[in-house]
Amino acid sequence: MTIDQWTSVSRAAFTAALVAYLVSMLLYFHFLAFRRKTVWKVAIALASIGLVSHILAVVARGMAAERVPWGNMYEYSSLLALLVVAGYLFIVELRYRVHTLGGFVLGFAILTMAVAAMFFYRGPAPLVPALNSYWIKIHVVAAITGSALFALGSGVFTPLYLWQSRRERRRDERLRAEAAELGAKSPAPIMGGSLDDDPPGYEAGADEPAAGPSRHGLLPPAEVLDRLAYRTIAFAFPIWTFAVIAGAIWAERAWGRYWGWDPKETWSFITWVVFAGYLHARATAGWKGRKAAVVALVGFASLLVTYYVVNIWVVGLHSYKGF
Amino acid sequence: MRTALVLLLLLAAASVVGSLIPQHGVADPRIAAMELDHPLRYDIYEALGFFDVYGSVWFTLIYGLLLVSLVACLFPRTRALLRSIRSRPQPVHELDGFRHYAEREVAADPARAIARARKVLRRRFFRVSKTNGATRALAAEKGIAREAGSLIFHWSFFLILIGIALGKGTGFAGNAVIVEGETWTEAHANYDGNIVEGRFFNEAHTGLQLDVRDFQVTYREDGSAEDFVTRGEVTVPGNRAEPVEISVNHPAAVGGVKLYQFGFGWAPIVEVRDGSELIASRPVPFSQLASPPGADPRALPWNGVVRLPSLRPQVGIELSLWPDSSALVQFLETGESSPMLRPVDPVMTYVVYRGALRLKSVETSNELDKSALQVWKRGAVGLGGSEEIGNGLTISFPELREYTVLHVSRDRGVMIMLVAAVLVLAGLVAALYSSRRKLWVQAEPVETGTVLKVGGFALQRRMQFEEEFSRLVDELAGGSEKRAGIR
Ligand code: HEM
Numbered sequence: 001m002t003i004d005q006w007t008s009v010s011r012a013a014f015t016a017a018l019v020a021y022l023v024s025m026l027l028y029f030h031f032l033a034f035r036r037k038t039v040w041k042v043a044i045a046l047a048s049i050g051l052v053s054h055i056l057a058v059v060a061r062g063m064a065a066e067r068v069p070w071g072n073m074y075e076y077s078s079l080l081a082l083l084v085v086a087g088y089l090f091i092v093e094l095r096y097r098v099h100t101l102g103g104f105v106l107g108f109a110i111l112t113m114a115v116a117a118m119f120f121y122r123g124p125a126p127l128v129p130a131l132n133s134y135w136i137k138i139h140v141v142a143a144i145t146g147s148a149l150f151a152l153g154s155g156v157f158t159p160l161y162l163w164q165s166r167r168e169r170r171r172d173e174r175l176r177a178e179a180a181e182l183g184a185k186s187p188a189p190i191m192g193g194s195l196d197d198d199p200p201g202y203e204a205g206a207d208e209p210a211a212g213p214s215r216h217g218l219l220p221p222a223e224v225l226d227r228l229a230y231r232t233i234a235f236a237f238p239i240w241t242f243a244v245i246a247g248a249i250w251a252e253r254a255w256g257r258y259w260g261w262d263p264k265e266t267w268s269f270i271t272w273v274v275f276a277g278y279l280h281a282r283a284t285a286g287w288k289g290r291k292a293a294v295v296a297l298v299g300f301a302s303l304l305v306t307y308y309v310v311n312i313w314v315v316g317l318h319s320y321k322g323f
Numbered sequence: 324m325r326t327a328l329v330l331l332l333l334l335a336a337a338s339v340v341g342s343l344i345p346q347h348g349v350a351d352p353r354i355a356a357m358e359l360d361h362p363l364r365y366d367i368y369e370a371l372g373f374f375d376v377y378g379s380v381w382f383t384l385i386y387g388l389l390l391v392s393l394v395a396c397l398f399p400r401t402r403a404l405l406r407s408i409r410s411r412p413q414p415v416h417e418l419d420g421f422r423h424y425a426e427r428e429v430a431a432d433p434a435r436a437i438a439r440a441r442k443v444l445r446r447r448f449f450r451v452s453k454t455n456g457a458t459r460a461l462a463a464e465k466g467i468a469r470e471a472g473s474l475i476f477h478w479s480f481f482l483i484l485i486g487i488a489l490g491k492g493t494g495f496a497g498n499a500v501i502v503e504g505e506t507w508t509e510a511h512a513n514y515d516g517n518i519v520e521g522r523f524f525n526e527a528h529t530g531l532q533l534d535v536r537d538f539q540v541t542y543r544e545d546g547s548a549e550d551f552v553t554r555g556e557v558t559v560p561g562n563r564a565e566p567v568e569i570s571v572n573h574p575a576a577v578g579g580v581k582l583y584q585f586g587f588g589w590a591p592i593v594e595v596r597d598g599s600e601l602i603a604s605r606p607v608p609f610s611q612l613a614s615p616p617g618a619d620p621r622a623l624p625w626n627g628v629v630r631l632p633s634l635r636p637q638v639g640i641e642l643s644l645w646p647d648s649s650a651l652v653q654f655l656e657t658g659e660s661s662p663m664l665r666p667v668d669p670v671m672t673y674v675v676y677r678g679a680l681r682l683k684s685v686e687t688s689n690e691l692d693k694s695a696l697q698v699w700k701r702g703a704v705g706l707g708g709s710e711e712i713g714n715g716l717t718i719s720f721p722e723l724r725e726y727t728v729l730h731v732s733r734d735r736g737v738m739i740m741l742v743a744a745v746l747v748l749a750g751l752v753a754a755l756y757s758s759r760r761k762l763w764v765q766a767e768p769v770e771t772g773t774v775l776k777v778g779g780f781a782l783q784r785r786m787q788f789e790e791e792f793s794r795l796v797d798e799l800a801g802g803s804e805k806r807a808g809i810r
Contacts, residue, residue, distance in 0.1 A: 096786075126543060132550075133572040238751040245744045254572050256496065256583040256730040258740060261377050262349055266342040273335040277328055279755075284324040295332070302335070 006064035007124055013057035014078065018113055020050030021085065021106045028102035032218050040099055047089060047106060054082045065124035070140045071131065073311055077116030081109040083148035087232070096228060098220055104156050135250035139243055143268070146240035147303060150275065153232030154300035157225055158293050165222035165290060226289065230282055233296060237275055244268050267306035274299040327396065330389040337385055341376030344368060348519075390480065397477055404470050411452045412462035418763050418778030422785070423792045427775045427800035433766035434458040436773045440764045440799045447795070449762065463762045469783075472753025475746055482743035490736025495520040499533075501553075502590045502606040502726040506534040509580065509731060529733075531578045532558045533567070538587060538727045542664055551587055553727040569729065579733055586728035589625050589644055589663065591671060594719045603629055608726045609644055610689045624660045628691055630680050638699075639691040640718070641674045651703070666723050668706065675700040675712055758783035760791070764799060775800055 027043035062069035088105040252258040281292035345353035358365045372379030449463035497518030501507040509531045535555040543549050552570040559578035569575045574583040590606040609627035624643045631638040645651040647667040654660045676696035704710045709719035762779035777796050781788035
């Protein structure tokens with residue numbers, strides 16, 4: 001096939017993936033509200049089909065550009081969205097068996113892809129010489145994987161956790177007020193839990209499709225969301241660390257210094273430190289729960305700056321990156 | 324922990340300041356612009372060290388405090404870890420209170436069953452309690468890597484500090500501009516002032532000599548550079564010359580320094596004659612102006628200057644290089660310049676000024692100080708040609724060469740940093756991807772053999788431990804007997 005044919009295959013597969021995700025997202029929200037098991041099955045099937053098409057889009061893009069398909073913002077964003085969806089399907093659906101969050105995750109992926117297609121689309125082109133090193137290829141893949149997981153943990157699960165935990169707190173206050181009115185003993189507060197505790201009463205499958213809306217409202221219990229956020233971020237942290245190290249090794253080989261505080265390096269450092277702060281907060285008395293979640297939100301903001309603001313507006317050696 | 328957390332967040336906030344305000348070494352032109360346009364703001368920032376945040380007193384203070392708090396918290400944790408490595412898990416009496424609990428009947432007698440359990444657990448990398456006398460019970464645990472990894476991770480920061488202090492303190496870094504066919508000597512004066520030397524650098528430059536024979540750029544069809552390579556010979560004092568090749572991403576390491584391909588440019592040889600006397604003859608490294616946002620940097624014209632301070636009045640010549648005359652015509656007609664990629668039939672345009680040059684002691688700038696100069700003549704000269712300027716002066720353009728820009732640096736801390744990076748990563752993976760599990764086994768004799776009681780819990784990843792626990796129980800109760808039966 002020619003470059004042009006690969007390019008159009010890639011674009012068509014990208015669009016097909018976007019449409020599949022979109023429909024799947026709507027079905028997931030339907031499932032969140034009404035808990036029909038068939039709807040969930042169709043949603044997950046569509047998301048999987050979308051994922052396969054998305055993989056085809058990325059591979060075809062690589063064939064068209066005759067290099068690895070992660071060389072500019074459009075390609076980074078596409079790969080990031082792909083990893084967000086894959087991360088959700090494999091980690092959250094398969095491993096943690098939480099099925100109700102697909103709509104939010106797909107929404108995030110769709111947004112990323114739409115922004116990529118509208119603002120960052122570039123035809124396939126070769127890389128500038130400095131980027132033609134296997135360290136940069138490793139660095140970029142690690143950075144995108146880390147970003148995708150950080151985004152999932154801090155940009156999707158953390159806000160859901162904050163929302164749900166506020167609902168639960170309100171409900172507890174209401175129950176306590178009612179109980180006080182009745183002159184009864186107030187219910188025990190929800191257990192704080194240590195770093196990585198299972199919430200009381202939560203077992204695998206507690207959120208099974210068949211188990212209609214729970215007493216917690218539509219979303220899984222706040223503690224499940226908190227733990228999901230923590231696990232995703234803790235999983236991403238070493239990957240991000242590796243990305244920063246690989247970047248430093250590459251910078252050493254290409255420019256003769258492993259660290260120069262250029263904007264990209266500075267912001268990936270800030271993101272790293274803030275998420276280290278989140279991991280610490282989770283283990284610090286008085287910071288668990290909502291305060292730690294706020295640190296994660298700051299981490300997400302920092303990730304967005306690292307990814308969008310620095311890549312697009314700020315000039316540094318890294319802006320060779322093809323944007 | 325709270326101190327560490329607050330300090331970490333402070334470190335992040337301080338780094339944000341450094342990314343918002345232009346920094347020395349990264350954005351010097353913007354700092355210079357601020358000095359002119361907003362002198363008050365410039366003075367305040369300068370006083371607060373905002374132009375060098377990462378080297379400032381307060382940034383150092385934050386990470387210094389972080390490291391102090393780190394030591395304070397690492398010593399007790401390390402001592403506790405060493406103690407728990409030396410001791411073994413202790414058997415307990417009541418097992419059925421644990422989160423996970425199971426009983427199985429096996430045919431073997433209690434001592435044999437416990438001995439087997441010991442073997443099975445050892446094979447699965449559990450640390451098992453000592454045998455001494457206890458033939459009916461054992462305790463086992465796994466996942467000490469979690470704490471050990473976390474400690475390795477945190478201790479590595481001190482190694483990083485050592486690596487930075489050694490590398491930057493005793494090292495130097497600068498750029499060398501070398502025209503094809505010339506020899507460059509590694510010495511302070513030959514960096515044209517753009518060198519940074521460490522606080523403990525003892526001025527012992529290597530004196531190595533680099534003879535650049537050839538510089539080549541390969542272009543793709545679309546005109547973008549695919550690769551650039553500098554070839555030549557390098558001589559470390561006292562040794563024989565050796566061939567060397569330096570290209571992007573492939574630095575050369577010679578005599579304790581590293582040479583990196585950094586950039587390149589055009590260096591036309593310009594000769595000026597006063598009558599028949601040759602008063603200037605050298606390659607002039609041309610440069611491009613900083614590219615305006617959005618412009619294709621390759622298409623910017625290349626400019627250079629020649630200064631003739633010996634003439635009265637003094638003369639300065641501004642030169643621009645064009646790939647061929649049609650590119651020049653295009654520029655004159657439309658204002659659009661075309662990329663100077665290959666010399667097709669190169670032409671230089673010149674503007675000659677007369678007056679006072681106002682030279683500084685070291686003059687490396689590619690711009691004339693025109694405050695005391697008047698335009699005298701304009702013209703163009705092609706490759707191989709000569710043009711009369713007037714008053715007996717002629718300018719000629721006998722040859723077009725390229726120059727290479729090499730980044731030269733010495734950093735003795737790089738290996739330490741690499742080791743530290745590996746430790747950081749290994750520590751993190753161990754700390755964040757592993758979990759601590761504890762298990763107890765008791766054997767009680769019954770008529771048909773033994774009842775094995777197994778209890779245990781995990782401190783992290785409890786859902787996964789549920790599966791692991793039932794697998795372990797099966798194995799302890801004779802998974803291998805079953806396997807033996809199949810065989
Ligand atoms: C230099 C910056 C630091 C970074 C990047 C950092 C990073 C981390 C990370 C990623 C973890 C999670 C690993 C794990 O769960 O075991 C962690 C845990 C921990 N850190 Fe730090 N840390 C830093 C400084 C400190 C300091 C100064 C202290 C001491 C006051 C400290 C005390 C701890 C403790 C006690 C834990 C264990 C938390 C737990 O596992 O329950 N850290 N640190």
